[in-house]
Amino acid sequence: MIKNQPIWINRGGASRSLTKNFSVAFSRNKAANTMLKNINIGLAALVLGFGLTITTSAFKNAPKNRADVQWNFLGTSTGQANDQTKYSMSAPSPTECGSDDQLPCYILTPESVDTQAELHDYFVSTYGDSAPAIDAAAAARRAAQ
Structure with missing residues (x-):
């Protein structure tokens, strides 16, 4: 077998290259990974935002009790x-x-x-x-x- 040569398979009458199938699957995974990264970054930003809000409001001065x-x-x-x-x-x-x-x-x-x-x-x-x-x-x- 020669390197970088596509392997042809015949499935149901249509022949396809395994390297083509791999590249399509890889590109789909790449898009999914990019989307997951974007979601993770958004969630991290949301958690950080809530954390900062809670932290800053926790240290505000309480109103003084007036007699x-x-x-x-x-x-x-x-x-x-x-x-x-x-x-x-x-x-x-x-x-x-x-x-x-x-x-x-x-x-x-x-x-x-x-x-x-x-x-x-x-x-x-x-x-x-x-x-x-x-x-x-x-x-x-x-x-x-």
Whole structure:
């Protein structure tokens, strides 16, 4: 047998060269291999992208827990609930909280609200300076004096 000579086979009346069959099969495999490589590269990029996303989001700063400020209500009627002068951060509530449901006992505000002027601004921006809305937002209630 001579090297690089095609071997002819006869299959069902049609003769073909084995080298031709091999080259067709090899070219199909080459295309399949290229496609598999492209898919593998795409999957690797996807996994890398998810990994980077998870890594960067895992190290973000958590929001700081802010403490609420308790403003004790010193007024004598619910109509005074929007009057910032009827609240104090230092004075205790006139009666024990939870003893009744007639008046607000205290209201909680963000820690940045630490003056009566800021309390007024908070009432206006949060509740529209509405005494019933502020009264309803009270964290606890107490009996009237």
